[in-house]
Amino acid sequence: MMSDFATRASQLDETDPLRDYPAEFLGSDDPEIVAYLDGNSLGRPTRATAQRLAAFLTEGWGGRLIRGWEEQWFDLPLTIGDRIGAAVLGAAAGQTTVGDSTTVLLYKLARGAMALRPGRTEIVLDRDNFPTDRYLLESIASDLGLTLRWIETDFAGGVTARAVGDAVSEHTALVVLSHVAYRSGYLLDAAAVCAATHAAGALLLLDLCHSAGSVEIELDRWAIDFAVGCTYKYLNGGPGAPAFAYVAAAHQADFTQPIWGWMGREKPFEMAQGYVPAAGIRRVISGTPAIVGMIPIQDTLDLIEQVGMAAVRAKSVALTEFAVELAQTWLLPLEVRMSSPLDPARRGGHVTIDHPRFQEITARLWQRGIIPDFRPPQGIRLGMSPLSTTFGEVLAGVRAIRDELTTH
The missing domain is CATH 3.40.640.10 (Type I PLP-dependent aspartate aminotransferase-like (Major domain))
Known part of the structure; x- marks a missing residue:
């Protein structure tokens, strides 16, 4: 089953209409960040932003000074x-x-x-x-x-x-x-x-x-x-x-x-x-x-x-559906409870799962480069940002949660 899901994640990333967009964000190639699943709390910066901010300092603020207000x-x-x-x-x-x-x-x-x-x-x-x-x-x-x-x-x-x-x-x-x-x-x-x-x-x-x-x-x-x-x-x-x-x-x-x-x-x-x-x-x-x-x-x-919100929403639904499928297969047998709607039409861009040990597990996940967030009383939120999150990250994140539940 693990290899089947790994193959699915790879295929989903390869056929994703937005597959080129994660590379537009800083940190997407950072080896210490295995899966960033907290875009619903703080999104990644884009590479273009680094350039725009630098240009603003020298050309906008530094170059135009007070004239920038009128311009x-x-x-x-x-x-x-x-x-x-x-x-x-x-x-x-x-x-x-x-x-x-x-x-x-x-x-x-x-x-x-x-x-x-x-x-x-x-x-x-x-x-x-x-x-x-x-x-x-x-x-x-x-x-x-x-x-x-x-x-x-x-x-x-x-x-x-x-x-x-x-x-x-x-x-x-x-x-x-x-x-x-x-x-x-x-x-x-x-x-x-x-x-x-x-x-x-x-x-x-x-x-x-x-x-x-x-x-x-x-x-x-x-x-x-x-x-x-x-x-x-x-x-x-x-x-x-x-x-x-x-x-x-x-x-x-x-x-x-x-x-x-x-x-x-x-x-x-x-x-x-x-x-x-x-x-x-x-x-x-x-x-x-x-x-x-x-x-x-x-x-x-x-x-x-460039892409339109319809494409963004379609990617969001695909990401959360994959997260739900992984959680149902790997986590629900471990007494994890699904605390988000199963119907994607009634679900936004994140998925919440509950377990009494999730607060301590979240801290260990962060040390492993898996970054969701914890919400009381016992929930992990998997926040997938459609433009920057890959299906491979979702796979890695849910797999790490399963490993923490079974090995500690």
């Missing part, structure tokens, strides 16, 4: 935002901007959304959403005297449209959910959830951190109100790279976010007295944007624009 940097959050919108989010121009962390943008969008539904007193969210989302909404609810309406979910599942329909009411102002659950990988039926939310007169804010760059997204077509996501996972922006925010065009004229800064003001360089929000998506911006942090995102967008 490019002032509009860069919107320029890159439009590229993310078109290539990754299914969003028309003028609705996406880049800047701040995911947490800060979540706060801005959630507070701005609440102001669009005055008199409503409830926010709906789920117990298994990412901690930042939960903590942030607890803070907002405490500040504004709101009620949090919790949806209970299973670690191996996620939120359904029916559960949202049961939770929302005439009191609901906002529903905040992750498009792909950070632990289980459950892929939300965003269009159905949005319809259920709107039926109650509420607004929907999606967290796209674990879906942007791994699954196909159609924010405009699904009629999503607001969305936020990070760029350091599947978009390979690097540690702490700025996040992106989407505000549907229909809401922008009335949308006001609470962190008023000079870069989000109308005619910011006039330095005028009093805050007047800029027109359109620029009003989401607060302070000076992190220009250096935006540079690497452009190189991954170059790659995604």
Whole structure:
């Protein structure tokens, strides 16, 4: 069986339409990294990014100096935002901007959304959403005297449209959910959830951190109100790279976010007295944007624009299907539990498996050059990044987990 899977992995890599793309990433030829299976937490840098950053230091920052603001940097959050919108989010121009962390943008969008539904007193969210989302909404609810309406979910599942329909009411102002659950990988039926939310007169804010760059997204077509996501996972922006925010065009004229800064003001360089929000998506911006942090995102967008998100998603499904097959054959007999949906249509770009020993095993895997991540209470996440991960890496990773379970 081992040789059969090894042959399969080799064949899958040879016939992969994206087989040339892993070589575009730094570290792909590092002999100490046998399998990098954590692209859903931190993506590899591209080789092009190393060149672009070096050129920016000497030619952009070093050469243009302050002139860079007028020549490019002032509009860069919107320029890159439009590229993310078109290539990754299914969003028309003028609705996406880049800047701040995911947490800060979540706060801005959630507070701005609440102001669009005055008199409503409830926010709906789920117990298994990412901690930042939960903590942030607890803070907002405490500040504004709101009620949090919790949806209970299973670690191996996620939120359904029916559960949202049961939770929302005439009191609901906002529903905040992750498009792909950070632990289980459950892929939300965003269009159905949005319809259920709107039926109650509420607004929907999606967290796209674990879906942007791994699954196909159609924010405009699904009629999503607001969305936020990070760029350091599947978009390979690097540690702490700025996040992106989407505000549907229909809401922008009335949308006001609470962190008023000079870069989000109308005619910011006039330095005028009093805050007047800029027109359109620029009003989401607060302070000076992190220009250096935006540079690497452009190189991954170059790659995604070349191949298209349909090809990226097809590779993602093939990788996770192979991981599931290996886990079912080698790991489930060893009392490992599958904690991700088996249906690829309901699964994002990572697979989570559970076992009581996985925390200690993860540390040993890292020493062997096998790099997944651990998520409590006892889960290993296998995060396959479609542009940079090979089927051979998936094989090596699951085989190493089996070896650790059987030899220690």
